[in-house]
Amino acid sequence: MTRSIKNPKKAKRKNKGSKKGDGSSSSSVPSMPAKVWQPGVDKLEEGEELQCDPSAYNSLHAFHIGWPCLSFDIIHDTLGLVRTEFPHTVYFMAGTQAEKASWNSIGIFKVSNITGRRRELMPKPAADDSAMDSDDSDSEDDSEDEDPDSSRSPILQLRKVTHEGSINRIRSMTQTPHICAAWADTGYVQVWDFSSHLNALAESETEGVQGAAAVFNQDPLAKFKHKDEGYAIDWSPLVPGRLVSGDCKNCIHLWEPTSGATWNVDKTPFVGHTASVEDLQWSPTEPHVFASCSVDGSIAIWDTRLGKSSAASFKAHNADVNVMSWNRLASCMLASGSDDGTFSIRDLRLLKEGDAVVAHFEYHKHPITSIEWSPHEPSSLAVSSSDHQLTIWDLSLEKDEEEEAEFKAQTKEHVNAPEDLPPQLLFIHQGQKDIKELHWHSQIPGMIVSTAGDGFNILMPSNIQTTLPSDGA
Template sequence: MFPHEMMIITGTQADVATKNALSVMRVSRIKKTRRDADADEDMDASESDSDDDNSGSAPTLMVASVVHHGCVNRVRAMPQRPSTCATWSDSGHVMVWDLSAQVTKVMTTTSDERGKGEIAAPTRVMPKQVFTGHKDEGYALDWSPVIEGRLASGDCAGGIHVWDPVADKWSVDATPFTGHQAAVEDIQWSPAEANVFMSCSSDQTVCVWDTRQRAKPALRVKTHDADVNVMSWNALANCMVATGADDGTLRIWDLRNFNESNPQFVANFTFHRDAVTSVEWAPFDSAMLASASADNTVCVWDLAVERDAEEEAAAMAAKDNALAPSDLPPQLMFVHQGLKDPKEIRWHKQIPGLLLSTAADGFNIFKPYNVGPEVK
C-alpha cells in the first residue's frame, strides 16, 4: 500500500575523475501522482478519493556516498547481499565495495534529521578488492544469482574474468576467457546453472560460456547486424534471452533453438530509432520486458500479446478506440518519453510493474497503469 520506498545504488560520470561518487539512495514516500485538473473531467469519485489518499508529504531522498576514482561505467549489487557492490571504472579497474555502513545510514536517517536537505560530501572508503588485470576499461559486469559472491567482468579488449569468492575476498584468474573479437558489452549469468554465463559484444555476437572451459566459448552466434550492446536472461523462463543492438533492434531468443549455423530469433522489434542501451525481463511476468534507448525512450513489451484483427474492427465500429498504426508492434505496452540519453532501466523486485530509469538528466520512478497488478 502507498506510500512505498526503494533502495538504489548508483554511480556518477563527472567531468573530473576525483569528483565521482558511488551513492546509496533511499527514496521514501513514493505515491501516485495526481492527475492534471483538465486531464479528465469525468474522473469518478473513487479515483479522486484514491488521489486524495496519496496527497501527503512529498517524496524524500536520503543519500550516502563514497568517493569513486574515475567515472562509474557500471555498478551492480550482489543479489544475495545487496550492500556488496561491484563497479567498473573508466580507469580500467574493477572494484568490489562494502556499502553496509552507507545502507545503515540512509535507513536510520529520518526526514527531520536532514536539516534543509543538503547532501553530505562523499566519504573516503577503501574498496574490499581491486582487480587491475583487465587490458582496457569495460562495461560488462554481473553477479551470479546461483553462487553467492561469484562475479564476471568483461572489458573493451574482448577479455572476460570470473571472480570466485574465497573467504571474504575473491580469487580472479589472470588468464581471461577469450572468444570475442571486439569489446565485451554485457554479461549475464544463467539464472539456474552455476557454471554457465553469456556475453554479448560489439563483434555482433553472443557467446555462451562454461566456466570450466575458458579457452573458447561453448557457442558463438551472430545475433545482430550491429554492435550488441545489452542482454538479459529471463529468470522466470530460463530458455529466453533478450538482446539489444546499436542499430535499435531488440531481439528475443529461445536457447532451445540457439545455434551457430542457423540462429532464429523468436521476435524482432525495430521500434527504437537509436541504440538500445538497456534491457531487462520483468521479475513478475515471464513474457514482459523493458528496454531503454538512445532515442530517449523507455519501452515496456509483453510478448504474450498478439494483434486481434476482429477485436480491432469491432472497436473501430463502436468508435471506442483509434486504430493503432500498422507498424506499431502489438506487444508494445507503454512508451516513457522525455528522458535525455537514458542508460539503465530496472524493475523493482518487490513492487510489480514499478520501474526505475537513469539518464543524463536524472532518474525517473514510474509504474505504467497497464503494466502489472494495480499498486494500492
C-alpha cells in the same frame, strides 16, 4: 556502442501559453485535441509543445543526485517481497559521470513516500498509451484511488562514497545486496560494502536529505585492474559472490569468493570475442554458465568448467550488441539489443538447429542502451534507446481485431492512437534525455526506474499489471 553522457506514447500536443508540464493551457490560445505523439514521425508545429498525460501512469516521479549517472542498481530490501500499497520506499546505488575524475562518487540513496494511485486496468489494446514529461505526474483530478499521503513529495536521502573516475556500470550482489561491484573508466573493477550507509538511511528519515548529502572516504573490499576499461559485469544469481567482468580489450575475468570477504580473480581471461565485451549475464539455472555479447556482433555462451573458450557462439546482430538480458522466469529465453536500434529474443533450446530467433523488433531507430526482462511476467521486457524512449513489450500479445475495435469504441474520446505499432508494444515512456539504463523493481510489481542524462524517473504505467497472479507465476 553509445556510452558516455556528455514520456510516452500518449503525449498531448498543445499550443504554447503556459509553462511546460503544468497541465494547463493559455486561455487566449485555443488548445488542440489530444493526440498520441509518435517519436521520429510527428513534428511540432510553431507554437506547439508536448504535454504529459498523467492518466497513463499510476505513479511518475523524477529526481536527480547531482552529476548524471550512466548506471545504477535497485537494492533488494527487507520491506516485503511483493509490495502493492502506496506509498513505496526504494533503495538504490548509482555511479556518477562527473566533469573531473576526482569529483565522482557512488551514491547510496533512499527514495521514500513514492505516491500514486491504484485503479482498474482499462481494456488492453494492441499498444496502449502513455505520457511525456519527467515532472511528477500524479493526477490531481483522479483522486478516487489516490494515496492519502500523495500531497507530500517523495523524500530523497543520499550518502556518497568518493570514487576516482567515472562509473561505467554498477551492480548489487543478488544474495548480499549491500555488496556492490563497480566498473570504473580507469580500468578498475572494485567491490564495496555499503552496509553502514544503508543502515544509516534505514534508521533515519533525515539522514542525507537532498542538499545535505554526506561524502565519505572508504576503501573497497577488493579491486582488480583490467587491461582497459569496460562495461560488462554480473553477479551470479546462484553462487553468492561469484562475479564476471569484461572489458573493451575482449577479455572476461572470473571472480571467485574466498573466506573473509575477499575474491580470487583468475588472471587468465576467457577470450573469444574479437572486439569489446559489452555485457555479461549469468544463467539463472546453471551456476557455471554465463553469456556475453560484443561489439563484434556476436553472443557467446561460456561454461567455466570447460576452459577459456566459449561453448557456443553465434552472430546475433548486424551491429554492436550493446546489452542483453537472460530471462529468470523462462531461462531458455535470451534478449539482446543492438547499436542499430533492433532487439531480438532467442530461444536457446533452438541454437543447435540454427535460427534461435523467436522475435525481432525494429521499432527503435537509435542504439539500444538497456534491456531487461520483467521479474514478474515471463513474457514482458523493457527496453531503452538513444531515441529518448523507454518501451515496454509483452511478447504474449497478438493483434486481435475484434478486441481492438471494442477498445477503440470505449476510448475514442481519449485516445488517438497510431495504426502501425507492433501489437506487442504495450507502453512508451518519454520525457528523459538520453536514457542509459533501466531496471524493474523485483519487489514492487509494475515499477520501473530509469537513469538518463537529466536524472532518474520512477514510473508505474497504468496498464502494467501491478499485482501478481494468484498462482504466483
